[in-house]
Amino acid sequence: MAERLASEQVTEAYDATWGLQAMRRGAQVRDRQRQRVSEWTAQHMRTERGEPLDFEAYTHMAQPMDEGASETGLMCGSQTGKTTVAVSRVFWFCDTYRVRVIYTMHTQWAVQDFSQTRARPAIQSSPYLAQRIRGIDSVGVKQFIHDDGGRSVIFFRGAQAESAAISEPADMLVHDEVDFSDAGVLRRYRSRIAASTWARRMVVGTPTVPGYGMAALWEDSSQTQWLVKCPVCGDERPLTWPESLAGDADPPHYVCSRGHELTRETIQTGRWVDARTRAYTWRMYHVSRLLMPLWPAERVLSEYEQREYQDDPALFFNEVLGLPKSSGELEISEEILAQVMVGFPPAVESDQPTFAGCDQSPKENSHRLLIGTIDAEGAFAYMHAEVCGWDRLAELMRLFHIDVLVIDALPESSKARELREQFPGRVYLAWYPSQPVKRGEAENIRLDRRAGEVQLDRTATLDVSARRLRLQQDFFCAMRAKVRETFIAEMMATARAMERDDDGQPHARWISTGPDHFRHAHNYATVAGLLFSTWGSGPSMTSLDLGTSPEPEVTDERTGETHVIRPGHIPVPDGVVDGTAQIVDWRRRT
Numbered sequence: 001m002a003e004r005l006a007s008e009q010v011t012e013a014y015d016a017t018w019g020l021q022a023m024r025r026g027a028q029v030r031d032r033q034r035q036r037v038s039e040w041t042a043q044h045m046r047t048e049r050g051e052p053l054d055f056e057a058y059t060h061m062a063q064p065m066d067e068g069a070s071e072t073g074l075m076c077g078s079q080t081g082k083t084t085v086a087v088s089r090v091f092w093f094c095d096t097y098r099v100r101v102i103y104t105m106h107t108q109w110a111v112q113d114f115s116q117t118r119a120r121p122a123i124q125s126s127p128y129l130a131q132r133i134r135g136i137d138s139v140g141v142k143q144f145i146h147d148d149g150g151r152s153v154i155f156f157r158g159a160q161a162e163s164a165a166i167s168e169p170a171d172m173l174v175h176d177e178v179d180f181s182d183a184g185v186l187r188r189y190r191s192r193i194a195a196s197t198w199a200r201r202m203v204v205g206t207p208t209v210p211g212y213g214m215a216a217l218w219e220d221s222s223q224t225q226w227l228v229k230c231p232v233c234g235d236e237r238p239l240t241w242p243e244s245l246a247g248d249a250d251p252p253h254y255v256c257s258r259g260h261e262l263t264r265e266t267i268q269t270g271r272w273v274d275a276r277t278r279a280y281t282w283r284m285y286h287v288s289r290l291l292m293p294l295w296p297a298e299r300v301l302s303e304y305e306q307r308e309y310q311d312d313p314a315l316f317f318n319e320v321l322g323l324p325k326s327s328g329e330l331e332i333s334e335e336i337l338a339q340v341m342v343g344f345p346p347a348v349e350s351d352q353p354t355f356a357g358c359d360q361s362p363k364e365n366s367h368r369l370l371i372g373t374i375d376a377e378g379a380f381a382y383m384h385a386e387v388c389g390w391d392r393l394a395e396l397m398r399l400f401h402i403d404v405l406v407i408d409a410l411p412e413s414s415k416a417r418e419l420r421e422q423f424p425g426r427v428y429l430a431w432y433p434s435q436p437v438k439r440g441e442a443e444n445i446r447l448d449r450r451a452g453e454v455q456l457d458r459t460a461t462l463d464v465s466a467r468r469l470r471l472q473q474d475f476f477c478a479m480r481a482k483v484r485e486t487f488i489a490e491m492m493a494t495a496r497a498m499e500r501d502d503d504g505q506p507h508a509r510w511i512s513t514g515p516d517h518f519r520h521a522h523n524y525a526t527v528a529g530l531l532f533s534t535w536g537s538g539p540s541m542t543s544l545d546l547g548t549s550p551e552p553e554v555t556d557e558r559t560g561e562t563h564v565i566r567p568g569h570i571p572v573p574d575g576v577v578d579g580t581a582q583i584v585d586w587r588r589r590t
Contacts, residue, residue: 038062040095041088043128048118050125053084057293059268060226061085069283073203073221075214076287077322082204083114086174089202094144094152095132099171101154102192106180108158115139115156159185171198177205179213179511180499203282207324208497209314212513215324221284223275226291228267230256239267239290241321245297252297254290264293288322308506315498315506326495330466332519337488340469346477347371347383353403354383355532357525358393359517360408360416365389368490368521371400372474372529380474380529385483385518390415397423404532406430406454406524420452428531430524432458445527456527462494462510462519465526474526490518 038055045053055062058081064074065085076082090101105111116139123129135151136143144152155168159181170192175181193199207214229236235256244262246255254262272285289295300320303309309316317325356371371384384400386392397405397419407416409429420427428447433455444457468474479487493514498506555562 036062036066037089037092038065040092041065044095044126045084045088045091045129046122046125047084048121050121053088057268060270060272060287060291063272064285064287065089067283067285070199071201071282073214073217073282073284074205074287075207075218075284075322076204077289078206078319080287080289080292080322082287083118083176086176086202086204087119090154090172090174091129091144093172093200094154097152097171097198098146098150099152099198100169101152101172101174102166102168102170102189103154103156103174104159104176104181104186104189105156106158106177107160110177111156111158112139159189166192168192169195171196172200172202174202174204178203178217179205179208179497183213183512203284206318206322208318208499209326209495209511209513210324212324212495212497212511216513217282218284218286218324221276221280221282223280224272224283224285225275226270226285226287227273228256228262228270230258230260230262231266232256232260233258235260238286239288241290241300241317244290245301247297247301252301254297264296267291268293286322289320312498312506318498327498330463330470330496332466332469332492332494334488334492336469337491340472340474341476341479341484341488343478344381344383344475346385346479347400349399350383350401352401353532354400355404355525355528356396356400356402356406357521357523357528358405358407359521359524360410360412361517362411365392366517367393368517369393369396370518370521370525371396371402372525374529374533375475378533379472380468380526382474382476382525384477385479385487387483387486390419394419394422397426402426404428404528404535406528406531408520408524409453425449425452428452428454428528430527431455445530447531454527456523459508459510461527462523463496463508465523466496468526469522474522487518489514490516491522494519 038061041053042055047053061081061084064072065088074082074085086103090103093099094101105114119142123133132144133142134145136153140156142154142156144154146152155166155170157166159175173189173193175186175189178186193201203214203217205214207218209215211219225238227236227238233256235258237257239254239262243257244254246253246259246261254267256262290300303320304316309320312327314325314327317323350371350373352373354371354373356369358367358369361367365388367388367390369384369386369388370382372380372382375381384396386396388396396402402423403426405419405423405427407419407427407429409416409431413429416427416429420429429452431453444460446455448454476487493512493516494510495513497509497511499509500506553562
């Protein structure tokens with residue numbers, strides 16, 4: 001009896017202790033839920049140097065960190081703390097609730113660099129995080145262990161290849177450096193939060209060109225700006241370039257619209273204000289280096305004078321000001337297209353060899369095709385433009401005697417190969433490899449005639465095709481109204497942006513701001529035209545030794561076919577109409 005009573009007393013004492021511990025854990029969870037993200041961050045987060053985050057100097061970072069909207073983001077210049085804000089929100093979310101988060105960066109290399117040089121030192125220097133993040137702490141996965149035994153998991157992934165997308169369900173998606181990630185990969189991730197009651201999304205990054213990536217999201221957002229109020233005249237507005245900098249002062253400093261100096265202390269007392277108050281999806285903040293304590297006006301002006309920014313001012317707008325801007329170099333505008341769309345009558349067939357470029361579409365009967373020839377002055381004259389399917393494409397190969405067709409190898413590679421087998425030596429599947437094509441050639445083309453494939457340096461070849469349009473070296477026939485409308489829209493749906501490689505060196509990259517099938521069809525046609533002219537396709541003057549044989553034989557290098565040449569027929573040169581002996585200039589408007 002005494003033993004049972006003692007056992008019951010021990011059990012009651014254990015239950016009371018366990019219940020008290022459970023109550024304490026519950027109170028701690030409720031405290032964390034009531035605690036702002038910025039407060040939690042100041043208490044537990046550390047920099048890679050082991051230092052606490054300084055919200056007194058970076059007052060503008062607190063509200064974006066505490067933002068409670070389900071879809072939020074920061075459009076920032078580089079080195080402005082955007083990743084710190086995003087990671088702090090994720091760590092607080094995982095520490096407070098049992099959740100799963102997918103965090104993407106633009107490359108897997110960026111994930112590895114972040115994990116080794118920033119995340120791991122920051123976790124190790126925070127006793128709280130070192131105790132909470134355990135069990136799994138690898139480059140790609142980090143696990144939070146809760147007091148009650150529950151777990152939260154963060155998956156870090158690169159976003160440049162389809163294979164990087166994981167099928168794990170999630171409660172929150174964070175996309176870091178949207179403009180430099182693969183848009184298709186990011187779209188695939190959207191479905192990962194479909195079954196979550198949280199379904200949170202966050203985007204952070206440096207913008208590149210207008211209408212793309214972060215800039216496009218910004219247009220559908222609150223467009224929240226940090227306003228600075230002048231203590232002298234009361235003028236209140238965001239810091240802008242170059243209006244807010246007195247560059248001729250000694251030393252240079254920030255000023256309001258009426259020329260009064262704005263000290264760093266004044267800038268730090270600013271406030272966030274929404275430019276839009278309704279009808280938007282995202283709650284987004286804009287942060288430039290002008291708001292950062294380590295970037296006084298003198299340093300901003302000095303940065304602008306750097307050669308890399310002088311060579312490409314758009315990069316200064318992107319990285320320092322956090323604003324989208326296109327360099328304008330090689331831009332294809334409606335005005336440029338108007339100069340080359342001269343509208344000569346389109347052809348329905350050709351008895352002379354031609355070249356063509358085709359960009360596949362995943363939609364049925366929606367491939368974009370351009371067929372051209374070379375006029376008397378060496379310009380590419382596109383005599384036919386069409387949106388078609390595979391059967392029609394094969395028919396056009398015959399009708400126009402297409403001698404060189406460069407066609408997108410994806411997405412239907414099998415169909416493209418069938419077309420190549422149907423027309424041996426005339427169809428070449430085009431690939432854009434992930435690495436630049438280096439051959440020392442102006443067009444950066446790697447051709448395998450035997451395999452019927454061509455690898456193209458994406459940036460270099462798109463540069464070439466855009467330059468041809470700007471120099472009016474290409475001209476286009478009249479098109480049906482719907483095809484013409486699609487052609488113009490898709491030709492203008494790319495923009496040339498600048499980004500930095502792994503070594504920090506700037507390099508150009510063409511990005512799609514919308515459907516751009518005709519733009520790539522023209523690029524493939526440009527490559528086909530260059531090959532066509534190099535190989536000497538079409539009628540040409542050839543010197544033959546007729547003394548040895550009245551009917552000499554000639555072997556086609558590409559097909560291996562042998563042809564018998566019978567003298568007596570004099571071909572009509574390109575651009576000469578029979579009976580008129582006049583050169584036809586397709587560029588002249590009728």
